[in-house]
Amino acid sequence: MDTLWLQVTGTLCNIACKHCFISCGPKVDRHKMLTREACVAAMDDAVARGCREIWFTGGEPFLHPEILDVLDAALARAPVGILTNGMLIDEDLATALGERFRDAPYNLEVRVSLDGATAEANDRIRGKGVFEATREGIRRLAAAGVELIVAISVLDDNAPEREEFVGLLRELGVPRPRVKWIPVFRMGREAGRQRAYEPWEVLAAEDLAAEDAAVRLMCGTGRTVTSEGVFPCPILINEPAYKLGSALGEAMGAAPVDHPACATCWQESFSCST
Amino acid sequence: MLDLGSFDKVALFGGVYNNWLALEATVADARRRGAQAVVFLGDAGGFGPHPNRSVEGLRSLPIHAIQGNYDDSVGQGLEDCQCGYTDPRDNHFAQISYDYTLANTSAEHREWLRGLPVRGELKVGGKRVRLCHGSPRRVNEFLWESTTPAGFIDHLCREEDVDLIACTHTGIHWERRLADGRGVVNVGAIGRPPNDGKRTVWYSLLEAGPNGIENRFVAVDYDWERLAREMTGEGLPPEFVETIRTGWWTTCLEILPGRERARGHH
Numbered sequence: 021m022d023t024l025w026l027q028v029t030g031t032l033c034n035i036a037c038k039h040c041f042i043s044c045g046p047k048v049d050r051h052k053m054l055t056r057e058a059c060v061a062a063m064d065d066a067v068a069r070g071c072r073e074i075w076f077t078g079g080e081p082f083l084h085p086e087i088l089d090v091l092d093a094a095l096a097r098a099p100v101g102i103l104t105n106g107m108l109i110d111e112d113l114a115t116a117l118g119e120r121f122r123d124a125p126y127n128l129e130v131r132v133s134l135d136g137a138t139a140e141a142n143d144r145i146r147g148k149g150v151f152e153a154t155r156e157g158i159r160r161l162a163a164a165g166v167e168l169i170v171a172i173s174v175l176d177d178n179a180p181e182r183e184e185f186v187g188l189l190r191e192l193g194v195p196r197p198r199v200k201w202i203p204v205f206r207m208g209r210e211a212g213r214q215r216a217y218e219p220w221e222v223l224a225a226e227d228l229a230a231e232d233a234a235v236r237l238m239c240g241t242g243r244t245v246t247s248e249g250v251f252p253c254p255i256l257i258n259e260p261a262y263k264l265g266s267a268l269g270e271a272m273g274a275a276p277v278d279h280p281a282c283a284t285c286w287q288e289s290f291s292c293s294t
Numbered sequence: 295m296l297d298l299g300s301f302d303k304v305a306l307f308g309g310v311y312n313n314w315l316a317l318e319a320t321v322a323d324a325r326r327r328g329a330q331a332v333v334f335l336g337d338a339g340g341f342g343p344h345p346n347r348s349v350e351g352l353r354s355l356p357i358h359a360i361q362g363n364y365d366d367s368v369g370q371g372l373e374d375c376q377c378g379y380t381d382p383r384d385n386h387f388a389q390i391s392y393d394y395t396l397a398n399t400s401a402e403h404r405e406w407l408r409g410l411p412v413r414g415e416l417k418v419g420g421k422r423v424r425l426c427h428g429s430p431r432r433v434n435e436f437l438w439e440s441t442t443p444a445g446f447i448d449h450l451c452r453e454e455d456v457d458l459i460a461c462t463h464t465g466i467h468w469e470r471r472l473a474d475g476r477g478v479v480n481v482g483a484i485g486r487p488p489n490d491g492k493r494t495v496w497y498s499l500l501e502a503g504p505n506g507i508e509n510r511f512v513a514v515d516y517d518w519e520r521l522a523r524e525m526t527g528e529g530l531p532p533e534f535v536e537t538i539r540t541g542w543w544t545t546c547l548e549i550l551p552g553r554e555r556a557r558g559h560h
Contacts, residue, residue, distance in 0.1 A: 070449035073441060098443040099551065127440035127551040167552035182383075196555060198548060200381070235432070289380070 023242030029078035106157030118164030217280035296414035308462020309483025312342030336362025361410035369408030381548035419502025439468035
């Protein structure tokens with residue numbers, strides 16, 4: 021097991037994006053916050069299984085009241101990535117993240133989601149006022165010396181230009197802009213925004229016979245822990261049929277890969293490693 | 295698996311990237327320092343000029359070789375270098391150097407690259423060293439300093455039943471040891487500088503010491519001005535030449551973890 025995903029705030033988020041594949045939002049607690057103790061227990065279990073990286077997701081991880089304690093526990097064990105909308109990153113939090121980025125035993129990646137290089141383009145998906153708040157979060161992270169990444173969803177047939185985002189990031193004081201493109205998963209709210217998956221959009225046996233099958237799919241090298249149990253990946257946490265167990269020890273067998281989202285993961289070689 | 299036997303002092307290098315001038319300088323330096331064996335950990339091609347010169351060097355010198363992803367790709371004539379990049383700009387530049395290398399490597403050299411072993415083993419002072427390109431389990435797995443935690447190193451050493459893992463693939467050298475002396479030495483690359491604003495390249499000397507295997511990274515000067523001229527003469531992108539002249543990486547940057555990226559200029 022290479023990658024431990026922790027759904028640190030479950031499905032609780034401060035915003036409700038139209039493309040969210042697990043339909044997170046301010047009142048959505050289908051998956052609840054993980055306690056610090058539950059996070060540490062999962063980390064120790066994962067490290068004993070050879071885990072080499074830990075990712076925090078949600079919901080919005082910075083809603084967690086003990087997020088810096090949980091982060092320190094993780095960084096003592098492995099490199100950590102945090103997926104965030106950046107809106108809650110005030111000066112103090114940015115400073116704390118900057119210190120950890122420089123001084124922690126291992127790498128800290130802060131990946132900020134931004135789905136447009138303008139307020140108009142971003143906020144049609146992520147909600148009114150989000151662009152402004154995220155922009156300020158990015159500015160503070162850059163000032164604190166965090167080498168952040170901006171994650172951009174490919175929402176339509178015409179992906180936005182990389183240079184638009186690079187220009188925006190330079191304006192915000194980011195010296196070496198890093199961007200990453202993320203595919204949409206046609207589930208949750210995204211199913212209503214554009215369309216849902218068709219039942220035939222699944223992986224074929226020939227795909228899975230390939231030599232690199234295991235490392236191409238997220239479930240080939242990782243597991244996701246939420247308050248409700250262990251799942252193959254952060255994408256399928258709302259699909260009860262794909263729950264693998266209540267603890268990592270019960271969830272290490274091969275995961276089923278017959279969901280249409282598995283085909284997206286495969287086609288996009290979806291990996292949250294940089 | 296290539297089993298090289300036991301030594302007191304060995305030199306390990308990786309990532310020639312067609313830098314045949316650095317290859318000559320590195321092997322001469324390792325001999326001068328008394329290395330009993332010199333081992334290449336893969337990736338003869340990429341980035342630099344005149345691919346045949348590096349392979350000729352590797353084949354004519356008394357050194358041992360492990361296969362890298364580039365060698366596998368060029369050997370088999372695959373479509374790309376299998377470096378594992380995920381960013382479109384990285385892939386754009388990687389494809390330019392790969393297409394150039396593939397087109398300019400002779401059939402005989404490609405056959406030699408195709409036949410290289412993917413893993414090896416040797417002993418230094420009785421301690422076992424696993425030789426590989428990316429990681430012991432995957433030829434194109436990146437082991438960076440900031441993303442290779444102690445627990446994972448312990449796991450890899452146990453799985454391989456070795457004291458030390460020697461790898462390359464990232465192009466930046468680093469070392470991490472556990473309290474009991476086991477660990478990983480990433481020997482870096484001699485094909486281009488490690489994104490540090492200097493022009494020297496690096497290799498690794500492992501030596502038997504009183505506390506087990508001691509590692510020392512050795513800096514190598516070579517005729518970088520000549521290499522830069524040859525790259526320009528071959529029509530390789532100015533971005534590649536800039537790296538040789540300045541010591542800062544300009545391409546294939548998105549694969550770097552944040553901490554390693556922050557140390558660079560671009």
